[in-house]
Amino acid sequence: MSNTDTIVESIEWRDDHVRILDQTYLPNREVYSDIRDVGRMWEAIKKLRVRGAPAIGIAAAYGFYLGIKELPENAFESFWVEVERVADYLETARPTAVNLHWALERLKTTIQAHKDKDISEIKDIVLETAKTIHAEDKRTCKKIGENGVELVPKEARILTHCNTGSLATGQYGTALSVIFHAHEEGNKLQVWVDETRPLLQGSRLTSWELMNAEIPMKLITDSTAGSLIRRGEVDMVIVGADRVASNGDTANKIGTYPLAVLANENDVPFYVAVPLSTIDIELENGEDIPIEERDGDEIASFNDSKVAPKKVETYNPAFDVTPHRYVTAFITEEGIIKPDFDENFKALFED
Numbered sequence: 001m002s003n004t005d006t007i008v009e010s011i012e013w014r015d016d017h018v019r020i021l022d023q024t025y026l027p028n029r030e031v032y033s034d035i036r037d038v039g040r041m042w043e044a045i046k047k048l049r050v051r052g053a054p055a056i057g058i059a060a061a062y063g064f065y066l067g068i069k070e071l072p073e074n075a076f077e078s079f080w081v082e083v084e085r086v087a088d089y090l091e092t093a094r095p096t097a098v099n100l101h102w103a104l105e106r107l108k109t110t111i112q113a114h115k116d117k118d119i120s121e122i123k124d125i126v127l128e129t130a131k132t133i134h135a136e137d138k139r140t141c142k143k144i145g146e147n148g149v150e151l152v153p154k155e156a157r158i159l160t161h162c163n164t165g166s167l168a169t170g171q172y173g174t175a176l177s178v179i180f181h182a183h184e185e186g187n188k189l190q191v192w193v194d195e196t197r198p199l200l201q202g203s204r205l206t207s208w209e210l211m212n213a214e215i216p217m218k219l220i221t222d223s224t225a226g227s228l229i230r231r232g233e234v235d236m237v238i239v240g241a242d243r244v245a246s247n248g249d250t251a252n253k254i255g256t257y258p259l260a261v262l263a264n265e266n267d268v269p270f271y272v273a274v275p276l277s278t279i280d281i282e283l284e285n286g287e288d289i290p291i292e293e294r295d296g297d298e299i300a301s302f303n304d305s306k307v308a309p310k311k312v313e314t315y316n317p318a319f320d321v322t323p324h325r326y327v328t329a330f331i332t333e334e335g336i337i338k339p340d341f342d343e344n345f346k347a348l349f350e351d
């Protein structure tokens, strides 16, 4: 068994509930939580107990099932009203990662096609579709990793931002899947891991995943990345994404945009690893991507102790948008997508 097959799974359907690895406790404790209702799933997504665009989509799909599974089976009209309400409720958990919306739309479209069936059958279809979305994502992320290996030099110093590993997806990850697979192929890697303030997905989660996989890495502050790039100590940057517009403008964790500009300025390739489920093909460009603004206390406190004066004013956007001109290529399950992104993405989405 290759060591990529032993990579952790952050979310799992178990008989009648969802089991998640609660990422807010990592890396110090591996705490698993059983989620049995849609309200708990909404809270888990909101608090980043489960996080990362693909994982959020999978979690929302299971959450949707949890939200409808107890609905009465003899009240047809109110069932369909509740279906919309549950989907709308889950959509409010986090606005930027398009996978949340994509998964819910896919579930609603699927059951619309079975409107003539009994409610109990429709509930079963929802659960089966959620499991399919989950299984597809594992295969998709493995493929992203396999496709990305061709871009990784035999010896490479790779910089990455936030967490894009198995924890952020069904398994393997996106940008980290490329790193896992290149390592598996025998490439000599060293990964620069941005800590990724304020929630430290890099230091807490990416470090944990890479050390578990025994991949050489060094943890750095976000503000160190620029001088490493300037000094020629970074051979490539690979990040994930939360929403990609049809022209290639990319929303990702805050701090991605400056990395892209610095990589471009220093002729370092900047890659975005992303499943097609994160591409919002209806969106013309990145201007209208909703950017989640989170509680300022995430900046003003650390481990429940204040690191800023009481009542300090804050601004805490969780994502930024990188214009497509700074992206060298996208690494997807369908292969490497180079400019013109508009044309090439549309070709991928043609029926």
Ligand SMILES: CSC[C@H]1O[C@H](OP(=O)(O)O)[C@H](O)[C@@H]1O
Pocket (backbone or CB within 6 Å): 048, 051, 052, 053, 054, 161, 162, 163, 164, 165, 168, 169, 173, 174, 175, 201, 239, 240, 241, 242, 252, 253, 254, 318
């Ligand atoms: C593979 S998607 C990972 C993506 O999601 C992260 O955001 P968050 O930790 O807030 O869910 C970050 O933007 C990653 O690139």
